[in-house]
Every structure is written in C-alpha cells, then in structure tokens.
Amino acid sequence: MAAPADKPKLQPLDEAFQRRLRTLSLASRHTSRIAFGRGQHRSRSLGPGTEFADYREYSAGDDYRHIDWNAYARSERLLVRQHEQETELSVSVLLDCSASMGTGDPPKLDYALQLTAAIAQIALQRSDRLALVAIRDRIVASFGSGPGVARAHGAFEFLRTLEASGPTSLATACRAFCARTRRRGLAVLVSDLYDPAGVPPAIDVLRRARFDVRVIRVVDPAEHEGLAPGEYELIDSETERSRQLSITPEVRAAYRAARDREAFALRRACLERHVPLYAIETNISPEEAVLSRLRQAGMFQ
Amino acid sequence: MSWLAPLSLAQLGALLAAAFGLLAWLHLRTPRPQRTRVAFLDAWDEVAPQRAGRPAKWALTKSWPLLRAIAIVTLIGVALVDPKPSWLASPARTTLLVLDAGAHMRATDEKPSRFERARELASGLLEQQAAGDRVMVAQLDSTVTALSGWSETRERVQLQAAVGAARVSHEATRFEALSRFAREQLRGKPGAEVLLVSDGAFEIAPSELKALRDAGVELRQLKVGQSTDNLAIRAFAVRAYPWGGERCEALVELENTGPRPRDVELALFEEGRPIDVRPFRLEASSRVRKLLEFGATGARFSARISAKAGVADAQPLDDEAYAVLAQAPPRRVLLVTEGQRYLESALALDRRLLVEKQAPGAYRSAQGYDLVIFDRFVPSEPPGVATLWLAPSEAAPGTLAPYRVLGSIDRPFFDEARSDEPLLRSVSLRDVNIRRAQRAQLEPNDEVLARSKLGPLIVKGLRAGVPFIALTFDVRESDLVLRTGWPILVSQLVRELTAAGSAALDVPLQLGRLQSRDVTASGEVSAKLRAPSGKTTDLDVRGQRVQLTPEEPGFYELRSTGSLQLMAANVGSDAPATIEPREWAPAPAPDRPLRRSWHSRGAAWSLLFGALLVLALEVWRSSRGWKR
Numbered sequence: 047m048a049a050p051a052d053k054p055k056l057q058p059l060d061e062a063f064q065r066r067l068r069t070l071s072l073a074s075r076h077t078s079r080i081a082f083g084r085g086q087h088r089s090r091s092l093g094p095g096t097e098f099a100d101y102r103e104y105s106a107g108d109d110y111r112h113i114d115w116n117a118y119a120r121s122e123r124l125l126v127r128q129h130e131q132e133t134e135l136s137v138s139v140l141l142d143c144s145a146s147m148g149t150g151d152p153p154k155l156d157y158a159l160q161l162t163a164a165i166a167q168i169a170l171q172r173s174d175r176l177a178l179v180a181i182r183d184r185i186v187a188s189f190g191s192g193p194g195v196a197r198a199h200g201a202f203e204f205l206r207t208l209e210a211s212g213p214t215s216l217a218t219a220c221r222a223f224c225a226r227t228r229r230r231g232l233a234v235l236v237s238d239l240y241d242p243a244g245v246p247p248a249i250d251v252l253r254r255a256r257f258d259v260r261v262i263r264v265v266d267p268a269e270h271e272g273l274a275p276g277e278y279e280l281i282d283s284e285t286e287r288s289r290q291l292s293i294t295p296e297v298r299a300a301y302r303a304a305r306d307r308e309a310f311a312l313r314r315a316c317l318e319r320h321v322p323l324y325a326i327e328t329n330i331s332p333e334e335a336v337l338s339r340l341r342q343a344g345m346f347q
Numbered sequence: 348m349s350w351l352a353p354l355s356l357a358q359l360g361a362l363l364a365a366a367f368g369l370l371a372w373l374h375l376r377t378p379r380p381q382r383t384r385v386a387f388l389d390a391w392d393e394v395a396p397q398r399a400g401r402p403a404k405w406a407l408t409k410s411w412p413l414l415r416a417i418a419i420v421t422l423i424g425v426a427l428v429d430p431k432p433s434w435l436a437s438p439a440r441t442t443l444l445v446l447d448a449g450a451h452m453r454a455t456d457e458k459p460s461r462f463e464r465a466r467e468l469a470s471g472l473l474e475q476q477a478a479g480d481r482v483m484v485a486q487l488d489s490t491v492t493a494l495s496g497w498s499e500t501r502e503r504v505q506l507q508a509a510v511g512a513a514r515v516s517h518e519a520t521r522f523e524a525l526s527r528f529a530r531e532q533l534r535g536k537p538g539a540e541v542l543l544v545s546d547g548a549f550e551i552a553p554s555e556l557k558a559l560r561d562a563g564v565e566l567r568q569l570k571v572g573q574s575t576d577n578l579a580i581r582a583f584a585v586r587a588y589p590w591g592g593e594r595c596e597a598l599v600e601l602e603n604t605g606p607r608p609r610d611v612e613l614a615l616f617e618e619g620r621p622i623d624v625r626p627f628r629l630e631a632s633s634r635v636r637k638l639l640e641f642g643a644t645g646a647r648f649s650a651r652i653s654a655k656a657g658v659a660d661a662q663p664l665d666d667e668a669y670a671v672l673a674q675a676p677p678r679r680v681l682l683v684t685e686g687q688r689y690l691e692s693a694l695a696l697d698r699r700l701l702v703e704k705q706a707p708g709a710y711r712s713a714q715g716y717d718l719v720i721f722d723r724f725v726p727s728e729p730p731g732v733a734t735l736w737l738a739p740s741e742a743a744p745g746t747l748a749p750y751r752v753l754g755s756i757d758r759p760f761f762d763e764a765r766s767d768e769p770l771l772r773s774v775s776l777r778d779v780n781i782r783r784a785q786r787a788q789l790e791p792n793d794e795v796l797a798r799s800k801l802g803p804l805i806v807k808g809l810r811a812g813v814p815f816i817a818l819t820f821d822v823r824e825s826d827l828v829l830r831t832g833w834p835i836l837v838s839q840l841v842r843e844l845t846a847a848g849s850a851a852l853d854v855p856l857q858l859g860r861l862q863s864r865d866v867t868a869s870g871e872v873s874a875k876l877r878a879p880s881g882k883t884t885d886l887d888v889r890g891q892r893v894q895l896t897p898e899e900p901g902f903y904e905l906r907s908t909g910s911l912q913l914m915a916a917n918v919g920s921d922a923p924a925t926i927e928p929r930e931w932a933p934a935p936a937p938d939r940p941l942r943r944s945w946h947s948r949g950a951a952w953s954l955l956f957g958a959l960l961v962l963a964l965e966v967w968r969s970s971r972g973w974k975r
Contacts, residue, residue: 146386154386240387269386277380282388289388290380291395300394308390 056159056206059167063333067164070336070346071172074135074232074258101125136231137169138177138257140223141208143186145283146240148210150266150328155210158236158264160332163205165234168346171195175229178204181219182212185226213284216241216248224255233257238264239312240284246315253319260345261316263325272301359424366420374413415965419958426954440480440538441497443529444469444506446513447545448486449520450858450918454546454926456574456661462515464571465544469510472542472569472935473503483532484509487543488516488859491528517664517858517898517918520549522931530562540565546572547929556931567935572928574661576605578652579924580613581634583668583917584855585648595672597639599650603629604925610655613637618645646672646913647902662926669901669915670855677701678845683710684722689828690737693837700841717845723821729811733844736817738785749810749817750787759784759799759820768796770807770816770839774832781827784820816840856897856916863892864914866907874907879916 059067104113104124117125139162147155162178169176173193178201180187189204191197216237223233233252239245239261252259273293281288291297309325316323324343326335340346385391446465457464469484476482484495484506495509525541533539541564559566582600603609608630615623623641651667654660680694682704694702703716713719713730720735725748739748761776776797786802789795793808796816806817822828827836856862866874871888878884879901886893888907897903897916905912 149384149386238386240390242389266386273383273385279380279382280388280391281382281384283384283386285388287388288382289392291391293395297395301391304390304394 055156056163056202058202059160059163063164063337064167066333066337067167068171070168070341072135072137072165072168072174072232073344073347074137100128102128135169135172135174136177136229137165137174138179138223138227138231138233139165140179140181140220140233140235140237141205142182142214142216142235142237142239143180143208143210143212144182144214144237144240145211146214146238147264149283150269152328153210154238154264154266154328155208157326157328157332158262159205159208161262161264161326161335162236163202164332164336166201166205167195167198170198170201175231176201177227179219179223180208181216181223183215183218185219185222186212214241215243216245217243217251220248220251224251224257227255230256231258232260234260234262236262236264238266245312246319249316249319249321253321259319259321261321261323262340262345263312263323265325265327267327267329270302270305272298272305274298363420363424366424367417370413370416370420373416415961419961422954422958422961426958440540441533441536442476442480442482442538443533443541444472444482444484444510445491445525445541445543445545446484446486446510447520447543447547448488448492448513448515449545449549450488450515450517450664451520451546451548451662451926452515452571453664454548454572454574454577454662456926457571460515461546461571462513465546465569466510466513468569468571469513469542469544470507472544473506473510476503480538481536482506484513485528486513487520487522487525487545488518489521490524518860519919520545522549522551523555526555526559529559529564533564534562539563540567542567542569542935543932544569544571546570546926547931548572548926551931566932568930568932569934570928570930572926575925575927576607576660577662577665577924577926578603578605578609578611578629578654578660579662579665580650580652580668581665581924582636583648583650583670585643585670585672587672593642593644595641595643595648597641597648597650597670598636599639599668600634600636601627601629601652602634602924604632604927606631612653612655614651614653615639615641616649616651617643618647619649643672647915648672662924664900665918665924667900668855668917671902671913671915678717678841679703679715680841680845681705681710681713681716681719682722683707683719683724683726687722687737687823689822689833690720690722690837693834694841696834697838697841700845718841720841729813731813733813734810734815735840735844736815738818738821749808749815750789750793750806750819752785753788754786756784756786756799756801758782759801759804761797761804762800764797764805770796770843771805771836772839774836774839775830776827776832779827779830780825781820782824787817787819814844816844856895856903856914857919858897858900858916860919861894861896863894864905864912866891866893866905866910866912871907874905877904877906879903 101114101117102125104126108126112126112128114125114127117123141158141162143155147153147158150157166176166178170191170193175193176189176191176197178189178191179185187204187208189201191201214237216235216239220235235248235252237245241248245261249259249261275293275295275298277290277292279288279290293301313323322344324340324345326339330339336346446462446469448462452460452462452465454461473482473484481497481499482495483493483497485491485493494512495506498506525543529541533541539562541559543566545568547568547570556566579602580599581602582598585595585597588594588596597615599613601611601613603611608628611627611629613625613627614621615625622643623639625637625639627635627637629635647669648671649667649669653666660666677699678701680700680702682691682694682702683706684690684704685706691702691704694700707724710724710726712728713726713732713734716732718733718735719730720737721730721739722737723740725739727747729747734749736749739750739752759781761779764771764776781804784799784802784804787806789803789806790808793803793806795803795805796807797803797805802819804819806819808815822833827833866888871891874886874888874893876884876886876893876895878897879899884895886895886905893905895903895905900916900918903914903916905914
C-alpha cells in the first residue's frame with residue numbers, strides 16, 4: 047500500500063464527463079419543504095412552476111391569470127391550470143478526510159474527491175444547494191454554496207485544499223454536522239468507513255436528523271485482499287500505532303474472510319436503516335462509478 | 348571420510364570467522380520487515396490478535412533467520428572439530444604408526460602387495476583413532492623415516508597424506524632402528540605405543556623388545572602377509588675365465604624359503620637373449636650355490652629363477668638378478684728373479700698381465716707396478732705394493748721378508764689345504780713333492796692356506812697394510828710346476844694380489860642404497876646415468892666419483908666424456924629372502940584404537956544430525972509457504 051500523498055490530487059472533470067453529468071440528478075425522497083429559489087426538483091405540492099399538473103374548477107379568489115381560456119372555449123367551463131411546484135434540494139456531502147483515506151493506490155481520498163466533485167457538479171447544475179463538509183473526528187472544513195453551476199469552481203477549489211490526516215469518528219462528526227445544519231436534505235457520506243466506533247451510529251445520527259442518507263464506501267481492492275505473506279511492521283495510518291506481524295497465507299485468508307464479514311454486516315445495518323450503501327472500488331474509473339455503478343444503483347436519476 | 352577429518356582449533360576459528368562473516372553479510376542483505384501503513388490496523392488485530400509479550404517474540408522471530416544460520420554453522424563447525432564428550436573420551440595416547448617398508452613388503456601374496464595392504468590398514472587405523480590422541484607416521488626399512496610430525500588426530504588429512512607418502516624400499520628391515528627411534532620419541536609420553544603395520548619378516552632381538560617395554564612403550568603389530576613361498580636368486584656374478592677366450596663362468600646362489608621342495612628352472616640371458624636354461628631342485632628352506640660355465644661375448648647378463656608351473660612365488664623382486672661382465676684393466680707385474688721358466692710361462696698365460704722381468708741386482712723399486720714377485724729375493728726397502736714371495740731368501744732378522752725363517756722342513760707334503768679357499772680352487776695339491784721348505788714364523792693375523800704337518804707352505808697376510816702371499820718353498824725344488832694346476836694357482840694368486848679378481852667380478856649396485864662409483868675421465872663435472880627404464884639423470888662428479896641411489900633393478904649406464912660404465916643393480920645382499928609373516932607383538936586391542944568409527948565420532952555425528960534437522964525444518968517451513 048502506498049503511503050498517503052501529501053496533497054491529494056483532484057483531476058478536473060473532462061468535458062464529455064460533464065456533459066453526461068448534466069443528464070443526471072440526485073435522487074432523493076427529500077426536497078425542501080419550502081420552495082426556495084429555483085430548484086428543479088419536483089414537489090408533491092402544486093404551486094408556481096412550469097410543469098403542468100392538472101385542472102380544477104375556478105373558485106372565487108383564484109388568479110385570473112391561471113384560467114385556461116382555451117379550455118373555457120372548448121368546454122364553456124372555467125378551469126384553472128395547476129402546476130407542480132419545483133423545489134430545490136439541499137445536498138450535503140460528508141467527505142471523510144481521515145488519514146485512512148490517504149491509503150491505497152490510488153489514495154482513496156483522491157478517488158473520493160473525484161466522486162465528490164461529480165456529485166457537486168450534478169447538484170449545482172440542478173440548482174441544488176450544496177454543502178461540502180470535510181470530516182474526521184470533527185468537521186475540519188466546509189463549503190456551502192447556493193444553486194448554480196457557476197459555483198462549481200469554488201467547490202472544486204475547496205476540494206483541492208483537502209488532505210488526509212487525523213483519526214476517524216464519523217458519529218462525532220455527523221453529530222456536529224447535524225447541529226450546525228438547519229436545512230435537511232440529502233446527506234451523502236463518502237468514506238472508507240474505517241471507524242473504530244463503527245458506522246451505524248453515524249448513520250443513525252443523520253437519520254435521526256431526518257436526512258436522506260446515502261453512503262458511498264470507497265474501497266481499495268488491494269486493501270480488501272490484504273497484504274502478501276511476509277514479515278511486516280504495520281503502522282496504523284490514523285493512530286500511528288504499530289505492530290509486527292508475520293502474514294502467512296492463513297492470516298491473509300482470515301483477513302479476507304473478516305473483511306467480507308464486516309462488509310456484509312455493514313450492508314445489513316444499512317438495509318435495516320433503509321440507507322443505500324454503494325461500495326465503489328478504486329480500480330474502476332470515477333466516470334464509470336458515477337455513470338454506471340451509482341446510477342444503476344439509484345443514486346442518480 | 349577425509350573430508351570429515353577433525354579440524355584444528357586454528358582451522359575451526361578461521362572457518363567460523365569466515366562463516367559468521369558471511370552470515371552477517373547475508374543477514375544485512377536479508378530484507379527487513381516491511382514498514383507498511385495500513386488504513387485500519389484493528390482489522391489485522393482482529394485476525395491476528397496481539398498477545399502479551401508479543402514484542403519479545405517478534406524480536407525473536409525477526410532474528411530467527413540469523414539465529415538459525417548461526418546455529419547450523421556452529422553445529423557443523425563444532426562437529427568438524429570432532430568433540431569428544433567426557434563419557435566417550437578415553438585416556439589420550441601417543442601413537443607411533445609405522446609402516447614396514449622393507450623389501451620383503453613387496454611380496455604379492457596380498458593384493459596388490461603387502462606394502463599397499465599395510466598402507467590401507469594404516470589409513471584405516473588413522474580413521475579410527477580416537478580424538479585427542481597424538482600420532483606420528485613413519486616408515487621403517489634399514490632406518491626409520493618420519494613422514495609426519497606429532498599431530499593431533501583431528502589433523503587427519505595431514506596424517507593420511509603422510510601415509511600416502513610412504514614408499515617401499517629395497518632394503519632389509521632393521522627393527523633395532525625402530526626400537527631406538529621409538530624410545531627416543533615416546534619416552535615419558537602418555538599412553539606410548541608403537542603400531543607397526545608389517546609382515547614381521549625380519550628378526551627382532553629379545554633385548555630390543557625388552558628395551559621398548561622398559562621405556563614404557565607398548566608394541567602392537569598389525570600383521571600383513573600370508574605366504575612363505577619365495578624362490579630367490581641371492582647372488583649372481585659373471586666373470587670371464589682367467590685365460591681369456593669367450594668362456595665365462597657365473598656364480599648363482601639360489602634359495603627356497605618355502606616349506607616344500609621346489610623344482611625350478613634357472614634361465615641365463617646375455618644381452619636379453621636366453622643362452623642357457625637349467626633345471627634344479629631346491630629343497631625346503633635351502634640355499635644352493637652353483638657355478639655355471641658358458642660361452643658368451645656380451646657384457647650384460649641376467650638370471651631368472653622360475654618355479655615349475657602351478658607353484659606360486661610370493662616375492663617377485665628377487666626372482667631376477669643382473670650382472671655385468673667386467674673388463675678388467677691390464678695389470679703391471681714386476682718379476683724379480685734370476686730366471687724362472689715355469690713361473691714366466693704361467694704368467695704369460697694371463698693376457699691381462701703386463702710382466703716385466705728384472706734381475707735381483709737391478710731391482711730398485713716396485714713403484715708403478717700393481718704387483719711385484721720376488722723369486723728367492725728380499726729387497727732392502729719395502730716394495731709398497733702387493734707382493735708374491737717365492738721362497739724368500741733366508742735373510743737375517745730385521746730384513747723385509749714376510750716372515751722369519753726358523754729353519755727348514757725336508758720333504759714336506761700338503762697335508763692340509765683349505766678346500767673353501769678360492770685361491771686353491773681347481774688346484775690339486777695332493778702328492779706334490781717338495782724337496783725342502785722354509786720353517787716360517789708367522790705373525791698372528793697371517794692366514795695359512797696350505798700347510799704340511801710341520802709348517803705352513805702357502806701363507807696369506809698383510810704387511811704394512813699391503814697384502815702378500817708367500818710360498819715357503821722354492822718351486823724349482825718341487826714337482827708342483829709340472830702339475831696342470833700350477834698355472835691356475837699362479838693365475839689365481841696373481842689375480843688375488845692385483846685385485847684383478849675382484850675387478851673381474853663386477854660389484855653390482857644395491858637397490859635403494861647411496862653408493863659411489865668412479866668416473867674414469869678426470870676433469871669431468873657431470874655424468875649421465877641412464878636407468879633400466881631409460882630415464883636419464885645428470886650426476887655431479889666430485890673427486891672423480893659420482894654418488895647414485897638405484898631405485899630399479901637392471902642395468903645402468905654411467906656415461907661421461909669418452910667412457911661408458913655399465914653397472915648392474917640388484918636387491919641388496921643383506922635383504923633376507925625370507926618373507927615368512929611373523930607376529931612379534933599382539934594386534935591392537937579390539938576396543939582401542941580399533942573402535943567403531945560411529946562411536947568415536949558420536950558427538951560429531953549427533954551435531955551434524957542436529958544441523959540437518961534444523962535445515963530440514965526450515966525447508967519444510969519454506970515449502971509450506973511456497974505452496975500457498
């Protein structure tokens with residue numbers, strides 16, 4: 047496993063990828079209760095909007111401007127056009143920037159930044175409100191943006207400043223995030239989910255705060271396979287704790303089995319909480335991950 | 348197993364230093380445990396829990412390859428030293444290991460020979476010698492030659508090389524030499540013993556064995572050889588007949604050392620061509636001397652004895668002998684006489700004699716002559732050369748006559764004549780009539796060859812270191828000169844005194860002995876010696892002599908400017924023909940030092956086994972890793 051890079055690299059999204067991202071929007075069962083601004087997400091409530099929804103009989107007090115005169119000409123009834131109210135979505139991406147994200151080849155944080163950038167691009171071009179929050183055992187940095195793709199540059203610049211270091215405490219960081227965020231919406235947790243306290247508490251914090259939670263797990267396949275047999279002095283990337291270990295084929299097999307068990311348990315915990323979990327390996331391109339894997343899994347519409 | 352020969356401490360130190368240096372180098376080159384950052388170390392803790400004391404165990408594990416290599420090298424190194432644990436050790440001994448290299452060890456009843464068999468046995472003894480013992484290897488013939496210094500048995504390679512360097516000689520074995528050498532070397536040493544690997548075919552005086560015992564030296568003999576059958580030519584010489592011509596006579600002495608009578612054939616060869624074959628029967632343990640006459644023109648003669656078919660001869664070395672027919676140089680003889688027809692005629696028969704005659708009054712000196720014959724004359728000064736006196740005149744006391752004349756004996760007869768005397772061979776003195784003889788008063792060392800009851804008639808002796816022979820009677824007053832034996836007697840007396848007799852018999856070289864030979868040409872600084880095998884050697888000439896040590900039987904040619912000297916080389920005359928194996932001392936005790944090699948090397952084998960076990964475990968461990 048490669049040592050963490052000092053500065054994660056965020057590659058700019060190429061034009062073709064950006065064009066394809068324009069066709070996507072984040073799927074969420076949550077939209078803002080109040081139709082702020084000019085969001086492009088349909089709302090269950092009818093109101094101002096551009097998308098025709100239905101007719102109803104005119105009643106006193108209705109705005110004359112909404113009477114469909116053509117319909118009156120055909121049916122001699124005063125019918126008022128109703129439109130779906132278009133709302134904006136509040137998208138928060140909680141990006142794990144702990145030291146464990148700096149491991150892997152490529153470093154998981156680099157890969158996570160690519161995914162986050164794609165999500166930010168999708169959100170901003172859909173006029174969603176975007177919040178990028180870098181977390182470790184706390185919130186270490188955040189970026190907030192109103193709708194509009196023009197703000198993507200700022201989001202990317204923010205992402206470029208992030209680096210992997212420090213310990214992980216997802217629950218603590220999520221608790222801090224919920225405490226400072228009034229607007230509920232979609233919360234996307236991007237992490238390798240290596241948390242000594244476990245991942246479910248963090249999910250529960252977000253759910254209790256009524257966020258529509260998505261979890262993207264960045265997986266380094268080599269990390270999942272385990273180290274080749276040999277003599278190692280293993281150093282924990284977050285705590286700097288070290289230990290010597292002779293990795294034999296048996297130990298390696300046990301490690302793989304443990305990783306499988308852990309992944310299964312995590313998937314089960316997410317299912318029980320109705321939280322989608324997307325495991326993305328870093329050996330596939332971010333484009334394929336976004337356009338194919340996440341889209342097919344229902345992350346995007 | 349010489350490769351497993353114990354090492355000295357110095358050798359071990361050097362070996363271990365090199366091995367440890369190599370190990371250290373390899374260890375430094377061995378990849379260290381990889382320092383690897385992992386995302387979540389707890390994940391590894393889950394599958395490989397870290398137990399208490401783990402760091403120490405890890406440190407041990409980390410050093411395991413080095414520890415293992417050190418253990419293997421140490422085990423092998425200590426094994427090579429051949430340690431002797433106290434429960435296996437026995438008191439150290441000081442052993443003089445002696446190979447008998449006498450000529451009798453060339454016997455072939457052991458294959459390929461007794462000596463090679465002795466070498467094998469000696470080599471085996473060294474292999475089985477206990478650790479801590481000190482050993483010297485030597486070979487014995489007429490002298491003892493040390494082939495190694497005192498060495499620890501762990502220096503087995505050097506000792507084995509010393510055994511390999513032993514060479515069988517052509518000499519007789521002299522146990523006295525070994526006895527003296529052993530007493531000098533072993534006196535006061537712990538566990539002193541002589542291990543003699545020999546057929547014992549020599550004589551040992553009881554006093555020598557006692558001297559060894561008194562010096563605290565234990566003699567052990569490992570016997571080789573089985574057969575006693577040997578047919579030998581003990582002596583062989585060829586000479587021309589005194590009166591010239593092409594007639595020669597050969598003296599051959601044959602011996603049968605076996606317990607049974609043997610029918611043999613003696614073949615004579617001239618220049619490699621057979622000229623005569625004669626059958627003989629040799630009784631058991633007998634020696635026979637034969638004189639053979641034959642006609643020959645060559646100079647190289649050889650004789651070969653062979654048994655009739657079906658009878659083995661275990662010692663081929665002495666089956667063949669070589670002789671050269673010497674060409675005696677002319678001898679100058681001064682005859683001082685008033686006239687002696689019979690004597691002059693007898694001298695004239697020997698063509699090698701250059702006779703000059705002088706009247707007694709004309710005699711001044713005999714200088715320049717090989718022999719002077721005084722016929723009824725005594726000079727006033729000693730002649731200084733060999734002298735034949737014929738009835739020295741009755742001079743007054745104090746003259747130079749060989750004896751005092753006390754009176755005369757009338758009509759003496761040859762009542763006694765020594766039959767074994769070569770000077771009287773072929774001469775019959777019976778019934779020789781003598782008118783009168785001198786009554787001679789001899790000196791104590793004089794030798795009477797023939798005498799009458801009243802006094803000596805033919806006398807031989809030395810005066811002032813010069814040999815003389817005297818006839819105490821005037822041959823003119825006897826009928827001896829009319830007998831056929833007269834010229835023979837004169838010839839034999841003259842040849843004896845002129846050393847022509849010995850010159851006519853070539854003295855052969857003795858194998859294995861350092862000998863000198865004259866080089867006739869003066870001013871020579873080197874001469875070439877050509878051996879029977881054709882090998883040529885340059886010899887330094889000093890004082891017109893060369894020194895040489897013949898190593899192979901046959902004919903040698905010594906060539907210097909303008910001269911060629913032919914020489915025969917045979918087994919030394921002092922080498923006994925007997926090859927009967929004898930046991931002079933008990934064999935080495937079965938438990939000491941002929942112990943089983945496994946026991947003597949038990950610790951070494953155990954350590955080697957331990958090293959192999961460690962290696963096998965490591966290979967097994969590695970192979971498990973490779974499979975997965």
